[in-house]
Amino acid sequence: MDVLYFAWVRERIGLPRETVETGAATVQDLVAELSAREARYEMAFSDPAALRVAVDQKLAGWDTPLTGVREVAFFPPMTGG
Amino acid sequence: MRVQEAPFDLGAEASAFAARQAGMGAVVTFTGIVRDLDGSLDHMLIEHYPGMTEKALRGIAEEAHARWDLGGSLVIHRHGQLGPDDMIMMVATASRHRKDAFEAAMFLMDYLKSRAPFWKKEVTNGAAAWVDARDVDEEALKDWE
Numbered sequence: 001m002d003v004l005y006f007a008w009v010r011e012r013i014g015l016p017r018e019t020v021e022t023g024a025a026t027v028q029d030l031v032a033e034l035s036a037r038e039a040r041y042e043m044a045f046s047d048p049a050a051l052r053v054a055v056d057q058k059l060a061g062w063d064t065p066l067t068g069v070r071e072v073a074f075f076p077p078m079t080g081g
Numbered sequence: 082m083r084v085q086e087a088p089f090d091l092g093a094e095a096s097a098f099a100a101r102q103a104g105m106g107a108v109v110t111f112t113g114i115v116r117d118l119d120g121s122l123d124h125m126l127i128e129h130y131p132g133m134t135e136k137a138l139r140g141i142a143e144e145a146h147a148r149w150d151l152g153g154s155l156v157i158h159r160h161g162q163l164g165p166d167d168m169i170m171m172v173a174t175a176s177r178h179r180k181d182a183f184e185a186a187m188f189l190m191d192y193l194k195s196r197a198p199f200w201k202k203e204v205t206n207g208a209a210a211w212v213d214a215r216d217v218d219e220e221a222l223k224d225w226e
Contacts, residue, residue: 004130006128006130006198006200007128007200007202007211008211054130054133054198057130057132057133057136058133058136059196073130073133073198075130075198075200076200076211076214077195077213077214077219078194078195078196078197078198078199078200078214079194079199079200079201079211079212079213079214080158080170080193080194080195080196080197080198080199081113081169081170081190081193081194081197081199081218
């Protein structure tokens with residue numbers, strides 16, 4: 001599965017995207033798995049309320065199942081316009 | 082709907098958009114411009130999520146067409162580096178009646194502020210900071226629910 005990071009999430013983790021081999025059942029499980037890896041992930045994911053997630057390019061919730069999902073993205077609230 | 086790094090010509094885009102409309106009595110355009118409130122902004126960087134951005138903008142436009150009597154709509158949003166007073170984005174709507182055109186333009190703006198995957202970073206006096214999303218922008222969406 002491809003995991004993408006944008007804005008300050010990308011800066012804290014230090015890369016824009018990576019391919020992750022995971023058995024995580026939900027977005028929440030994936031976050032827990034990534035956070036356990038290294039301090040920079042833990043720091044980026046420390047405040048879930050400050051983050052948004054997209055699953056296969058659609059805004060989604062933390063309990064979204066990851067079965068068959070190809071792409072998950074993490075980013076701060078959007079500031080378009 | 083276009084997402085591009087290059088500047089756009091507001092007059093040319095608005096004229097071409099209006100010319101494409103048949104039987105529409107009203108065209109509304111809105112343009113967002115880079116603000117430099119206290120004269121300290123060096124430049125702004127806009128990041129986006131290629132793929133999702135286009136899908137999100139298309140979804141927001143489809144919703145606007147479902148809610149109002151629109152003949153057409155246009156969204157152009159830039160990314161990359163922009164300077165003070167540069168145009169960031171524009172929205173145009175066309176309808177037989179001005180009320181639909183105005184309301185749909187407001188709706189498009191409100192949604193693309195908080196639901197299209199763009200992020201702004203401001204560089205002032207050599208220091209860079211991500212622009213925080215504002216609660217008031219999130220609140221604005223509730224008026225459309």
